[in-house]
Amino acid sequence: MHLSEARQTANEDAADKELPSTSGRPFGEHLGLSPLPAYEPAFDWESERSMVFGQRLPETQVQYGSGLKISVKVLSLLFQAGLAEPFHGTICLYNKEKRDKLSEDFVFQLLPSETENAGTSNESRAIFYLDAPSASVCLLIQLEKPATEEGGITSSVYSRKEPTQLSERERQKLQGWSQIMPYRESFAWAMVPLFDNGIAGTSGGTASPSSPLAPSVSGSSFHEGVSESSAKITLDGKIGYMSGSSIVVEISNLNKVKESYTEDSLQDPKRKIHKPVRGMLRLEIEKLHAGHIDFENISESGSMGNGSFDMGESTLDSSQVPSNSLDRSLSSKSKQCFVDGKDSARNGLKALENHDSQIDEFHAFDFRATTRNEPFLQLFHCLYVYPLTVSLSRKRNLFIRIELRKDDTDIRRQPLEATYPREPGASLEKWAHTQIAVGARVACYHDEIKVSLPPMWTPLHHLLFTFFHVDLQTKLEAPKPVVIGYAALPLSTYAQSRSEISLPVMRELVPHYLQDAGKERIDYLEDGKNVFRLRLRLCSSLYPTNERIRDFFLEYDRHVLRTSPPWGSELLEAINSLKNVDSTALLQFLHPILNMLLHLIGNGGETLQVAAFRAMVNILTRVQQESVDDAERNRFLISYVDYAFDDFGGRQLPVYSGLSTVWGSLARSKAKGYRVGPVYDDVLAMSWFFLELIVKSMALEQIRLFYHNLPSGEDVPPMQLKEGVFRCITQLYDCLITEVHERCKKGLGLAKRLNSSLAFFCYDLLSIIEPRQVFELASLYLDKFSGLCQSVLHDCKLTYLQIICDHDLFVEMPGRDPSDRNYLASVLIQEIFLTLDHDDLSLKAKGARILVVLMCKHEFDSRYQKPEDKLYIAQLYFPLISQILDEMPVFYNLGAAEKREILVVVLQIIRNLDDASLIKAWQQSIARTRLFFKVVEECLILFEHKKPADTMVIGNSSRSIVGDGTTSPKYSDRLSPAINNYLSEASRQEPHRTPENYLWQRVNSQLSSPSQPYSLREALAQAQSSRIGTSAQALREALHPVLRQKLELWEDNLCAAVSLQVLEIMDKFSTTAAAHGIATDYGKLDCITSIFTSFFSRNQPLEFWKALLLVFNSILSSHGSTLMSRENDRFLKQIAFHLLRLAVYRNENIRRRAVVGLQILVRSSFCHFVQTTRLRVMLTITLSELMSDVQATLMKPDGSLEESGEEQRLRKSLEEMADEEKSPGLLRECGLPESALVAIPDKSTEDRWSWPQVKSLSDNLILALDASLEHALLVSIASLTSCTKANSFMPEVIPFAWQGPVMNVDRYAAAESFYKLAVAFAPVPDLHIMWLLHLCDAHQEMQSWAEAAQCAVAVAGVVMQLVILRLLQALVSRNDGVWSKEHVAALRKICPMVNNDITSEASAAEVEGYGASKLTVDSAVKYLQLANKLFSQAELYHFCASILELVIPVYKSRRAYGQLAKCHTMLTSIYESILEQEASPIPFADATYYRVGFYGEKFGKLDQKEYVYREPRDVRLGDIMEKLSHVYESRMDGNHRLHIIQDSRQVKADELQSGVCYLQITAVDPVMEDEDLGSRRERIFSLSTGSVRARVFDRFLFDTPFTKNGKTQAGLEDQWKRRTVLQTEGSFPALVNRLFVTKSESMEFSPVENAIGMIETRTAALRNELEEPRSSEGDQLPRLQSLQRILQGSVAVQVNSGVLSVCTAFLSGEPATRLRSQELQQLIAALLEFMAVCKRAIRVHFRLIGEEDQEFHTQLVNGFQSLTAELSHYIPAILSEL
Secondary structure, three states: OOOOHHHHHHHHHHHHHOOOOOOOOOHHHOOOOOHHHHHOOOOOHHHHHHOOOOOOOOOOOEOOOOOEEEEEEEEEEEEOOOOOOOEEEEEEEEEOOOOEEOEOOEEEEEEEOOOOOEEEEOOOEEEEEEOOOOOOEEEEEEEEEEOOOOOOOOHHHHHOOOOOOOOHHHHHHHHHHHHHOOOEEEEEEEEEEOOOHHHOOOOOOOOOOOOOOOOOOOOOOOOOOOOOOOOOOOOOOOOOOOOOOOEEEEEEEEEEOOOOOOHHHHOOOOOOOOOOEEEEEEEEEEEEEOOEOOOOOOOOOOOHHHHHOOOOHHHOHHHHOOHHHHHHHHHHHHHHHOOOOOHHHOHHHHHHHOOOOOOOEEEOOEHHHHOOOOOOOOOOEEEEEEEEEEEEEEEEEEEEEEEEEOOOOOOOOOOEOOEOOOOOOOOOEOEEEOOOEEEEEEEEOOOOEEEEOOOOOOOOOEEEEEEEEEOOOOOOOOOOEEEEEEEEEEHHHHOOOOOOEEEOOEOOOOOOOOOHHHHOOOOEHHHHOOOEEEEEEEEEOOOOOOHHHHHHHHHHHHHHOOOOOOOOHHHHHHHHHHHHOOHHHHHHOHHHHHHHHHHHHHHOOHHHHHHHHHHHHHHHHHHHHHOOOOOOOOHHHHHHHHHHOOHHHHOOOOHHHHHHHHHHHHHHHHHOOOOOOOHHHHHHHOHHHHHHHHHHHHHHHHHHHHHHHOOOOOOOOOEOOOHHHHHHHHHHHHHHHHHHHHHHHOOOHHHHHHHHHHHHHHHHHOOOEOHHHHHHHHHHHHHHOOOOOOHHHHHHHHHHHHHHOOOOOOOOOOOOOOOOOOHHHHHHHHHHHHHHOOOOHHHHHHHHHHHHHHHHHHHHOHHHOOHHHHHHHHHHHOHHHHHHHHOHHHHHOOOHHHHHHHHHHHHHHHHHOOHHHHHHHHOOOHHHHHHHHHHHHHHHHHOOOOOHHHOOOOOOOOOOOOOOOOOOOOOOOOOOHHHHHHHHHHHHHOOOOOOOOOOOOOOOOOOOOOOOOOOHHHHHHHHHHHHHOOOHHHHHHHOOHHHHHHHHHHHHHHHHHHHHHHHHHHHHHHHHHHOOOOOOOOOOOHHHHHHHHHHHHOOOOHHHHHHHHHHHHHHHHHHHHHHOOHHHHHHHHHHHHHHHHHOOOOOHHHHHHHHHHHHHHHHHHHHHHOOOHHHHHHHHHHHHHHOOOOOOEEEOOOOOEEEOHHHHHHHHHHHHHOOOOOHHHHHHHOOOOHHHHOOOOOOOOOOOOOHHHHHHHHHHHHHHHHHHHHHHHHHHHHHHHHHHHHOOOOOOOOOOOOOOOOOOOOHHHHHHHHHHHHHHOOOOHHHHHHHHHHHHHHHHHHOOHHHHHHHHHHHHHHHHHHHHHHHHOOOOOHHHOOOOHHHHHHHHHHOOOOOOOOOHHHHOOOEOOEOOOOOOHHHHHHHHHHHHHHHHHOOOHHHHHHHHHHHHHHHHHOOOHHHHHHHHHHHHHHHHHHHHHHHOOOOOOOEEEEEEEEEOHHHHHHOOEEEEEEEEOOOOHHHHHHHHHHHHHOOOOOOOEEEEEOOOOOOOHHHOOOOEEEEEEEEEEEOOOOOOOOOOOOOOHHHHOOOOOOOOEEEEEEEEEEOOOOOOOOOHHHOEEEEEEEEEEEEEOOOOOEEEEEEEEEEEEOHHHHHHHHHHHHHHHHHHHHHOOOOOHHHHHHHHHHHHHHHHHHHOHHHOHHHHHHHHHHOOHHHHHHOOHHHHHHHHHHHHHHHHHHHHHHHHHHHHOOHHHHHHHHHHHHHHHHHHHHHHOOOOHHHHHO
């Protein structure tokens, strides 16, 4: 029942006047939308209600049956001959198979038009009712015309074959005759099938696969089977078929009637077919769908049984009104019983109400209404009379007059006005006439005469038939009928008869002709034979055909009218006999029977009350069990309570008092243990009906009491029940609760239904009686079910609360005491929290769901949209939060789904709560505040929308990942459970998937038929999908794309709403904490840090990021000093990490906000630390961690790799962070003022913000980013190369593999990438050391021992500096204070990378494993020893000595004498090795050096750059060429090839071929610190190695010979030399194998300078050998060997060509003339000096040799003499000099 609907209109007006606010504060204060609507985006209150156990479905007063309606309107009649006389006709529904009329006749009239030859009809149309489409249902149309004049124009003129019009004479004659002839004869007939054969068995207009969707109507006659010009009618069976869609049917096969006929003869196959009428009848047929009841209209008063027999004839208005008019008039009255008033949904009612403005509708009575197993809902009481035949001995022109008479005493008395006229709308008439049967001995009729019956009839009520003969000729006046005879039919005898009745015909009427005494005087025609045959059809909802019901009605009337004895034993018998009435009759007269029994229960004595109650229980149980309706609440009974029962209109005491008394006494008897029989179970089963009757009775009394005294617009106030009645109801209620409690334990289903009925009883009473009286009943219930009960009992309790709290006025309910707040709300919260602690998981889920649904109801209720209403509701539910905080384990023990339900309610409460209440909750204790924010943090965890569409890994799907739970899969875990039902239903209504691709495809509507919707293939697809779709992901994939998109959007909205709500809470908390107005840990503000960490670490929608920045800025402004302090290092690092992560996002809005977030962090750093060093450390650490997630490289279509979009976006963000010009625009875009970056510390007025420092910070981070990218590119190339054979397409970021057979990896670049990473992450010592150690490992695997040693030294240097720094800060013990800055400077001489950049901020960064505490003196010693070992392997012993000198002080300070002994032993070994290197005749070289130049675009960043490579000393020029060729050939594609430039000349890039990549590789020599690079001498490295020096080189040179005349080959006189000196970036040995050439200088030497230099070089080598001191005789042997080698190359005969060729080239011929005198003098001097040193060396050689070298000495002397002789030709003075 809709007892609170009265509020609806007022609420709607209120809603129109004021737009609803979303919370208890102004709308603008909220950051986002409410989380609850986002959680329930498809909230359907009715659907939620329907899931309550025992829920009463809303029943409207509906028509029983399918409700198919056919509208028929006659448009016109057209004959070929033309139309000159009026035609009449009837149309009815007819079942051909059963040969039975289904409806009464619709009479129409066709008048000839003045202008046309067609007859036009009036505007009325008939409405016929059908249960279902059937092929056997058709329209039977019968036409009649004025009786044919004898000798006049016969009806054959309409059948003439030749198409001739009526002549003017014929027309006039017909018109004249029709005006004076009132009687009609049958003319033609036709049957119109309404539906095709194919639709038998279907319903509602749907069709089979073989037919079109809509059944058709053909206009052919039935037996012909073919329609000459018939139209197909499209009758669509859809609900709400629109008007204007009617179709016109042209019926051309009108069958002319040859002789009188009967309906049965129409279908006789042997019937002689007459030639058809040449004409056409046009009908307009429309198929409507009957909505709610519109023809079986209920009476205004439901008590039509008991009241009807009290009335006389004259009191029944309907006796004066035609049936269809009565129906119409009653339909508008009956709506007073409708409470919901949904008139718009009823197709028929609108037409009926606006009857005057629309065309006249004739609602044909459906005869099947009298045989259905349904209660009569309309008042009808009439008799249909069908005269069949009159058999006479001679031919007559016979017609019959029918009239209804009250008695037979006075034959002159006028009959009753009881017959319905043929013209619609006219009043009832005294008689009716049949057609005329012309010239027939057996006169046949097919008329239908409708007679209105009196409410009660006596044995004397009868029908009188008068038979007339009429002469069909015009003589002096119009023909007059002559009475032939009479027949009488008593109603009481024959009215119920359905078979044929035969009567004799009397010649004359005499008084008392019905009585036996009078019959003796009557003379009969045809010897008294029964010559008149007829049929009757009684249709009455007043007169029961069942004898037991008639008896009961009769005895009831006697009891009510007090005409029977007072003890009422006959009435008791009649009541008891009702249980034997057959079910159809019982159902048809259900309403009057129930009314009468209720009257007896309310007013009878105790005996009658009990008997009536038991009979009523029996009847109700039978109705429930025997009707086709299998619902728990029978729809006939619901209809009775809701619409028919009116508690006798207030004419007697309300029923509820007597009913509750009788029932209560029975219940108490049962409770006391008395035997009450099996009837009590039936009482309990039907208790819902009795309880609703009690409520309806109370409601009607309430309205009668207050309705007329109320000012308009006010609600009816609640009614206070009298003490005695309320006590009776309380006792009854208590007994019923006990029944529920006891039967629940036995697991009986009846108990749960009874429980729901009791709940709905209270629910209904809340609208009617004083709520506190209802609370008494509820309190009784809750006392019985107190605490944590068994699952079944607890489930009943939850259902009970669920139903009661569903009341429309729940929010406005008072407390149990005047001082209390809402009693129901407090009970509900208490019980729900108890439920959350229950062991049964399903009960937990149910309890949480009840809360959510209730909150949704409040949220969407238009009455409670004002801020104060929302605040009141929030305060009602706020105790729930307190209970959760008090019992957190209860909350933690809930499942994820239940937690979400509770949390969304908590957020909704907080959203609408005022600030004062919220702050009060935070003021209790620090621990409680922490718990509050733990609960809030759970919201972020559980409602996160995990959608990796805009996260860092590009290759991921954009679809949300849904975790598969152990329970049955759902479409969404985060949204309300109702969404899964919604999507399931939506999917069910959409076309199904096909099995091929498991995607959404629409099935072609022509392939799938309505009656068999799915093919076998589709069924297989369904089966397959049911197997596949076992996971949530599969379910989502199977959704239609539109639904899937909707689901994504809903989840996104929910995540945004929850996050924004939490953010709003944080903003309030921060503001309050700034004023120190709450209880929290002000030292760390852990509530803020934990929530913000949770914010940043989760996927959030764009709306959230837009709002977050404002709050983030506000919180850092208020609490920056706390949040940036050392205690919150972890927080700061996480925030930095996530801001950098957001800076990678594709979404520009999010990325820019991340940039501004970084700037806000920098501002806070300036504010509280004046500089950004510590923040730089944090950002560097987080960038390092982030780079493991970011995909740095992307494969291009050609297979090469490039920087990924993520890397590019991160770089762009870091650049924008330091962009002073763009900053104001970014701030404005994010909603921040331009002053947001002003950094003014406390107690200061100076802005500390510094753009240069920010730029420096940004550059550092970009450097780290670039280094990471370069490393990633190299790693990807390496993994690609090694995985080519395994068809690996996309490389993962994997650790670089140095070992293995891969030869073409650029290990130099890879080492460089490690080096760059080490440099980039230098601000963080841990990261710096990590990358240095990676580099060290890489070098060791390459056997680059010197470089590996340098890495170890660099690591040791970092540790040493940190130890020294911590010593100064007194963070380490004094025992470790062995080093000072001088020691670091000594280390820097070995490895220049050891610098002074390590700051105290870096050393103190203790963040999750990053920090200097684990870097101690011992770790420094370990790395120094590693360096010592590696330098030893590189044979760079002078470095080893320096390193050991740093280790020894540590051992000394620790008195580690064993270690000291080892160190000194090692030192001894090292110095001996140095001596050995110096004494070697072959100069020691630790490495070879090569200059490599790169030219070509495929080299990328290396293009047009030069590097010096340091290689092991055994690597020759060819080796390095081969090695580099292997590395770079793999990078060439089809468009490029690699070429090596063989010479060392200067390369001009613009002269190189495009498409070719060039490598130029040249051997170079290291340059000593004191070496004269301008000397023209040739460099012989061995000449300069007098002693082993510190082999640190940063300059290199190489000489290139060339000519200036363009010749490739030339003599000494044309041979020039270019000396190129290269300056490198850093010195060797370095941390890498190659160094970039930063500067290149060159100088040229002329041919003569070349020659002089060559001679001076040899001279210097000899002199060096002669002058080198030797310490002992033991050294002579090496010296002799060295001297012999040099002399042999200088004066031996076979090499004289060297010196001689110089003389030949420059001192003879034409070249000598080109020399300047100075150059000539220098050349001669050099030659003379060379010869003098040679002479001296030969003498020394003679002193050193023994016998065995005499011959060699002789050769040297001879060579010297011959050389002197040759030279004397050019320099005569040489002889005198030597």
